Amino acid sequence: MLDILRRIVQEVSSATDLSDALKVVVARIREAMHTEVCSVYLYDPESKRYVLMATEGLNQDAVGKVSLMSSQGLVGLVGTREEPLNIDNAPAHPRFQFLPETGEDPFLSFLGVPIIHHKRLMGVMVVQQRDSRQFDESEEAFLVTMSAQLAGVIAHAEATGNILHLPTEANEKKKSAKFGGAPGAPGVGLGEAVVITPAADLGSVVDRIPDSIAEEIERFDIALDAARNEIRKLGGQLRGELRPEEMALFDVYLNMLDDNALGAEVKTAIHKGNWAQGALRSVVMEYVGHFQLMEDAYLRERATDIMDLGTRILAHLEGAEIETNEDDYPANTILVSEELTPAMLGEVPTSKLRGLVSVKGSSNSHVAILARAMGIPTVMGVVDVPYAQLQGMELIVDGYRGLIFSNPGDELREQYQAIFEEELALTADLEGLRGLPAETLDGHRMPLWVNTGLITDALRSLDRGAEGVGLYRTEVPFMMKDRFPSESEQQKTYREQLETFSPALVTMRTLDIGGDKSLTYFPINEANPFLGWRGIRVTLDHPEIFLVQVRAMMKASEGLNNLRIMLPMVSNVTEVDEALHLIYRAHVETLEEGFDVEMPEIGVMIEVPAAVYQIRELAQRVDFLSVGSNDLTQYLLAVDRNNPRVADLYQAFHPAVLHALKLIVDGAHAENKPVSVCGELAGNPMGAVLLMAMGYDVLSMNSTNLPKVKSVIRGISREWADNLLAEVLTMESGQVIASTIQLVLEKAGFGRIIGPLSKG
Known part of the structure; x- marks a missing residue:
């Protein structure tokens, strides 16, 4: 079963869209489990219905047309309970809902499992058989495992708007999706995604015996020098935005490229009988492998820095052009990459940069440190987003909560645009508080x-x-x-x-x-x-x-x-x-x-x-x-x-x-x-x-x-705060406490102050 599961997952991952992926899933599961029917029903939260989106064994004409209310049928029961349902006589069950369009009347055995992603119900997967029997434990476990894999595929499809739902109209807007990560730098950014991918692939480099070690050393020196100049140029483009202490991050890069550091090790590998590309790959991958084994987040991010440098050197060795033009970036760029680095940040004109999204990394990464210094809203560690498919999409970056939204609806966009404008207005308003003390209305300092x-x-x-x-x-x-x-x-x-x-x-x-x-x-x-x-x-x-x-x-x-x-x-x-x-x-x-x-x-x-x-x-x-x-x-x-x-x-x-x-x-x-x-x-x-x-x-x-904290303190009394504390200390839920404080402060007139920290 494990081998079958791996093959299915591999085939699903290579599918071009969700429809193809679902067809693969139902066909392969029916074949693997030797059942007569396998179907997938996706849940549409807007209509609160389960829609038949793929099937092998039922009427194909019903796909995309037949649906059930969330409370209807055995499918609805599986979704409501969020647990498997395994019965040997489905028509006899009190919750059975007959759907004549599907042609499912001869099938007695029913096994349904929920498809759940991060606590959210995505749909239900069902297998059926004519014979009256209960599916055994191994079959049930296999289907549960497969549904967990499918949940991620569906979530990725949501992010790219490639989720099928009723009604399907040609002019219908793609659905919005939300993905969570870790806050990297505070703020709200609205714009268009620009996905940056490496200029070369170190992993694809093979070993090769060089014709001339001296020539390989010379080629490497030229590429190394070009990479140094590139880093200096990228750092220079940020010089106006950063102070010398922050620019020191680029000095770290240059130190790594020193002849006595990475460069020396690569030359040693060339002298041992490998061409420049192969020597570079072996040295960089050894560093990366060493760091990636470590639990420490900061060390893992230094592995990212080394990989980025290695890739840049390789691009110069291979003669790849990695120059970028300012016109390549829209006026409201949201920069997206699997692993953002400071050097990537330097490639985009800062006047056009509205936000950053990195699939890997944490709030302590080099790029997050720079983003906070530059005031660019940033979300790190967005592990579930299909970043490669976001190019050109409209994105919202919420650096307060560590969230990103793809294809936002009008309401969501207006909400975040209001937050963005509130932040600008609030910054101007709070400027006047700079010289005033944080003192309550009743004199508490x-x-x-x-x-x-x-x-x-x-x-x-x-x-x-x-x-x-x-x-x-x-x-x-x-x-x-x-x-x-x-x-x-x-x-x-x-x-x-x-x-x-x-x-x-x-x-x-x-x-x-x-x-x-x-x-x-x-x-x-x-x-x-x-x-x-x-x-x-x-x-x-x-x-x-x-x-x-x-x-x-x-x-x-x-x-x-x-x-x-x-x-x-x-x-x-x-x-x-x-x-x-x-x-x-x-x-x-x-x-x-x-x-x-x-x-x-x-x-x-x-x-x-x-x-x-x-x-x-x-x-x-x-x-x-x-x-x-x-x-x-x-x-x-x-x-x-x-x-x-x-x-x-x-x-x-x-x-x-x-x-x-x-x-x-x-x-x-x-x-x-x-x-x-x-x-x-x-x-x-x-x-x-x-x-x-x-x-x-x-x-x-x-x-x-x-300034926000000072504004709130100057607008309340110590007695008022004491009463609020006494109230929340009697409560048993952190969420209820946070909601209570938020509501009380909003009623006291501080909605603008806490809004950016609580919305989204």
Whole structure:
């Protein structure tokens, strides 16, 4: 059965459209199961009917014409129950619905299974036989397996508008489809899909003994130099949009193309007796294979970078023209690819770019970092979209929710166009709040800080009225290099951040790698990286890395004294004690070197459930605490927030999360220690209201959301927020809590503020 299943799946995958795929399915399943009838009924949610779309064994004239209401017949029963139905006398069943057009009257045995894709009912698959018998367990299991495969095919057909439904009119608009991924960069983009595919195929290159090794080396050098020039040109096209720190991502590419890096390894392979193309393929695929085996998302994305570079070099070796013309792109381009890279981003005029869609990758990929810096709405990890068939289609990119819509209807398009226009108007309106404090109507002051990683973030944060930095991600500069940055390099980077915000406080998190963040030059290969060697665990095991970083921070703060140091991923008090010992040592060493530096405040991040229940013990050891609500929610709910398949289970307003947050702030204040939140919940106006009511001392967020949060806080009273918190803490469902907060804020006149975050 497994071999049969593989053959069917392969044949279905090569079908040109849904109609052909369904014909293949019903024919092959009838043949494999030795039944007399196999049929597929697709569910049309608009008419709420099941339409016979393919059959082998029933009347072919009924295809596309015969349908059942969702509550009718055995097909309707299978769909309603969403489970298989296996009976030996179908006409005797009370739900049997006779359809004379199909000619199914002589068939007694009936096995129907639902076709479900991501919890959504797509249709029902049925096999029938004249003899009165129940299909056995293996037959039922086979049909269930086949229906799961078919669900994906139908979903892909929806995305391209190639879904058949009644009525079928020549001028009927293709159906809209929605696909979920991970938010890469916030915003809403409407436009036309432009699909980018690689200029060459490394996988198709064969090995070949060269006639002349010297000639192959020369050919490779020319191609390598052309690839370098190409990367420099693409980076140059973005230079006006990005600051030097962001342009460093292109330096990473150029470093990989260095004669002492990828280039040297390829030349070694040529000297061993392979032509340039074969040597390039072997080296690149070895790198890619090594990285793709790793669980770490950032390392997998570096494999994407290497594959992209290898493909570009190969295109030059093969003489392929990969020049693009500005006229190739429509004025409202939505760039789509299996794996977007920074170099691809540079190929499109930024004035024409409205959104980005990548089938693979996460919010930590290089292209997502650049997209956020450039303000381009982006969705990553859209695993189920048939990207190759989207060329020229109308798309909507929802970077807030991580959704894309193909062939949107008029209502959906108008809704998102309104959101887009609201965002533009709101940005202009909120500009006037920059110099005003976040203070409630009854006088409660709520300091709003920002999370940063690049100097660009810092400058934009100041433009939006940030009062300090609640989280500076020190791993970002580490990620942009091919080695550990030196103490002096780190000192220069940190000094720039501290000077930018001085005299306001800047909270620098010590190196937080592992989980979904890692370094190519310091690989961490684990089966479960989120529960593995990450955060403080890594740096305590490598005090040489930790001490260098802490000394660089302290030296950078000389004369400013606005530094705070924060320890990530703390799960017990022993880790804090060990880290404090090293920090005090680093301070003494810094003083001995002649730097006049005050001992900075030290804090810990609360992002592990174990830390929640030791909050008072932790608070006794440090000067402040900060909640990483993203990871805390992930660990409390056992949901990978970067996995689009379980994205709907990641609920920031889950009752367990809210009660944990209340426990944390109460415990910290019992020890007279300030506590902040630096996760996404703080930047969501709905979450900010609850956190303020809980008593959090500081909210730190993405600079984009700061004006929105400030606007809501200035429009309500603390008492109003307290009453809302008391109400939602009695609720048992995260979805109900979120809906309640949204409704209350809309009634209070904040619909425009929360609209872009809640619609779609």
